[in-house]
Amino acid sequence: MxxxxxxxxxxxxxxxxxxxxxxxxxxxxxxxxxxxxxxxxxxxxxxxxxxxxxxxxxxxxxxxxxxxxxxxxxxxxxxxxxxxxxxxxxxxxxxxxxxxxxxxxxxxxxxxxxxxxxxxxxxxxxxxxxxxxxxxxxxxxxxxxxxxxxxxxxxxxxxxxxxxxxxxxxxxxxxxxxxxxxxxxxxxxxxxxxxxxxxxxxxxxxxxxxxxxxxxxxxxxxxxxxxxxxxxxxxxxxxxxxxxxSARLFETDGIFLAPEQQTPEAVLENWDAINNTAEQSELASGMKQSEKFLVKAFNYLQSKGSGNA
Structure with a gap:
C-alpha cells in the first residue's frame, strides 16, 4: 500500500x-x-x-x-x-x-x-x-x-x-x-x-x-x-x-498486603514477588493501576468476609 x-x-x-x-x-x-x-x-x-x-x-x-x-x-x-x-x-x-x-x-x-x-x-x-x-x-x-x-x-x-x-x-x-x-x-x-x-x-x-x-x-x-x-x-x-x-511500559501484577502487614519489612520480604514479570501487563491509563490495586483489596475483604461467615 x-x-x-x-x-x-x-x-x-x-x-x-x-x-x-x-x-x-x-x-x-x-x-x-x-x-x-x-x-x-x-x-x-x-x-x-x-x-x-x-x-x-x-x-x-x-x-x-x-x-x-x-x-x-x-x-x-x-x-x-x-x-x-x-x-x-x-x-x-x-x-x-x-x-x-x-x-x-x-x-x-x-x-x-x-x-x-x-x-x-x-x-x-x-x-x-x-x-x-x-x-x-x-x-x-x-x-x-x-x-x-x-x-x-x-x-x-x-x-x-x-x-x-x-x-x-x-x-x-x-x-x-x-x-x-x-x-x-x-x-x-x-x-x-x-x-x-x-x-x-x-x-x-x-x-x-x-x-x-x-x-x-x-x-x-x-x-x-x-x-x-x-x-x-x-x-x-x-x-x-x-x-x-517499539518501546512500551509494563507493570507487574504485584502483590497485596493486608492492613496489618503493610510495613516496609513486609514489602522488602515480598520483593521478588513484586518484581515477578510473569503476569506483567501494559496499562491503558493511570486509573488502571488504581483499579488493579483496589480489586486486590476488594478480593481480600471478600475472602475475609467469607471466612468469618
Missing part, C-alpha cells in the same frame, strides 16, 4: 536541518503541504536565522510541492499561534504536527547550571505543549489529527550527561499518554518517535563511520507511518540505521 498525504497539511518544528528537514521533505514528496518551522539557532539554542527553513521550502517548491517557512520560537506561544494562524489562512487546516524542535546542553548533573536545565525543558517540553495546544482545537473540530512527539532513548533509559535532555524527552511520553485519552473520540492519534540519527545533535557523540550509517531518512520512514490515517496511537517507535522497534 502506497502512503500518500495529498490534501494534508503538516507542521514540522525544527525542520531546517537534520531529522526535521528529512521529515518535511518526505511529507512534501508524498503530497503534503508543509510548514517548515525553524528558529535557526545553534545546537545549544543560541542565535536565530530563517535561512535554513527558507532553504528547505525552496527545495520543496523546486520539486513541485507547497511549503511555508516560519521562524517561530516554539517556547513563545504568541509566535506559535502566529505560525498556526498563517497556516490556517493559507491552507485552512492542520492535519499533522511533528514536534521535533530541540536543543542540547549536555553536562553531568553535578556541573550543570540550572538555567541550562530549564532551557532544555522549555524547548523540548513547553515547545511541544505550545505547538500542540495551538493546533488541538483545530484538530478536534475537524475530527482528525496526527501528532508525533520526539522522545529519546536518553529519556527512556538514561544517558550520562543528559539529565536535562532525558527528563525533557521522558516528559513528552507522559504528555503523549494523556493526549491519547483526550484525543481518542476526535480521531486525534498521538505517538512518539525515539530516533537515532546523524544530525547536529549527535555529530560530536559518534565516530564518522557510525554516523554514516545513521541517515535521518531511515528514521523518517517510521515517522511518516505515525502521520498516516492508519497510524496507531500511544506508540513509542524507535528507529535508526534501518532498525525499527
Amino acid at each position: 502506497s502512503i500518500d498525504f495529498s490534501g494534508r497539511v503538516a507542521i514540522v518544528t525544527g525542520a531546517g536541518n537534520g531529522l526535521g528537514r528529512s521529515h518535511a521533505l518526505a511529507l512534501a514528496a508524498r503530497g503534503a503541504k508543509v510548514v517548515v518551522n525553524d528558529l535557526g539557532g545553534a545546537r545549544d539554542g543560541s542565535g536565530a536565522s530563517s535561512d535554513a527553513a527558507k532553504a528547505v521550502v525552496a527545495e520543496i517548491e523546486a520539486a513541485g510541492g507547497e511549503a511555508l517557512a516560519h521562524g517561530a520560537n516554539v517556547t513563545n506561544m504568541e509566535q506559535v499561534q502566529d505560525m498556526v494562524a498563517q497556516t490556517m489562512a493559507r491552507w485552512g487546516r492542520v492535519d499533522i504536527l511533528i514536534n521535533n524542535a530541540g536543543i542540547l546542553r549536555d553536562k553531568s548533573f553535578a556541573k550543570m547550571d540550572l538555567d541550562d536545565f530549564r532551557l532544555v525543558m522549555d524547548v523540548h517540553v513547553m515547545g511541544a505543549v505550545n505547538c500542540t495546544k495551538a493546533v488541538w482545537e483545530i484538530m478536534r473540530e475537524q475530527q482528525y489529527g496526527r501528532i508525533v512527539m520526539t522522545t529519546s532513548s536518553s529519556g527512556l533509559y538514561g544517558n550520562f550527561g543528559q539529565t536535562n535532555y532525558g527528563a525533557a524527552k521522558m516528559a513528552q511520553v507522559g504528555f503523549m499518554n494523556t493526549l491519547v485519552l483526550e484525543g481518542d473520540k476526535y480521531n486525534i492519534r498521538v505517538n512518539a518517535l525515539a530516533p537515532t540519527a546523524a544530525t547536529r545533535m549527535t555529530e560530536d557523540l559518534m565516530p564518522a563511520e557510525v554516523l554514516d550509517m545513521l541517515k535521518p531518512e531511515s528514521v523518517t520512514a517510521g515517522a511518516l507511518v505515525l502521520c498516516t490515517e492508519q497510524a496507531p496511537t500511544k506508540m513509542i517507535l524507535c528507529a535508526g540505521a534501518g532498525g525499527f522497534a
Whole structure:
C-alpha cells in the first residue's frame, strides 16, 4: 500500500536541518503541504536565522510541492499561534504536527547550571505543549489529527550527561499518554518517535563511520507511518540505521498486603514477588493501576468476609 498525504497539511518544528528537514521533505514528496518551522539557532539554542527553513521550502517548491517557512520560537506561544494562524489562512487546516524542535546542553548533573536545565525543558517540553495546544482545537473540530512527539532513548533509559535532555524527552511520553485519552473520540492519534540519527545533535557523540550509517531518512520512514490515517496511537517507535522497534511500559501484577502487614519489612520480604514479570501487563491509563490495586483489596475483604461467615 502506497502512503500518500495529498490534501494534508503538516507542521514540522525544527525542520531546517537534520531529522526535521528529512521529515518535511518526505511529507512534501508524498503530497503534503508543509510548514517548515525553524528558529535557526545553534545546537545549544543560541542565535536565530530563517535561512535554513527558507532553504528547505525552496527545495520543496523546486520539486513541485507547497511549503511555508516560519521562524517561530516554539517556547513563545504568541509566535506559535502566529505560525498556526498563517497556516490556517493559507491552507485552512492542520492535519499533522511533528514536534521535533530541540536543543542540547549536555553536562553531568553535578556541573550543570540550572538555567541550562530549564532551557532544555522549555524547548523540548513547553515547545511541544505550545505547538500542540495551538493546533488541538483545530484538530478536534475537524475530527482528525496526527501528532508525533520526539522522545529519546536518553529519556527512556538514561544517558550520562543528559539529565536535562532525558527528563525533557521522558516528559513528552507522559504528555503523549494523556493526549491519547483526550484525543481518542476526535480521531486525534498521538505517538512518539525515539530516533537515532546523524544530525547536529549527535555529530560530536559518534565516530564518522557510525554516523554514516545513521541517515535521518531511515528514521523518517517510521515517522511518516505515525502521520498516516492508519497510524496507531500511544506508540513509542524507535528507529535508526534501518532498525525499527517499539518501546512500551509494563507493570507487574504485584502483590497485596493486608492492613496489618503493610510495613516496609513486609514489602522488602515480598520483593521478588513484586518484581515477578510473569503476569506483567501494559496499562491503558493511570486509573488502571488504581483499579488493579483496589480489586486486590476488594478480593481480600471478600475472602475475609467469607471466612468469618
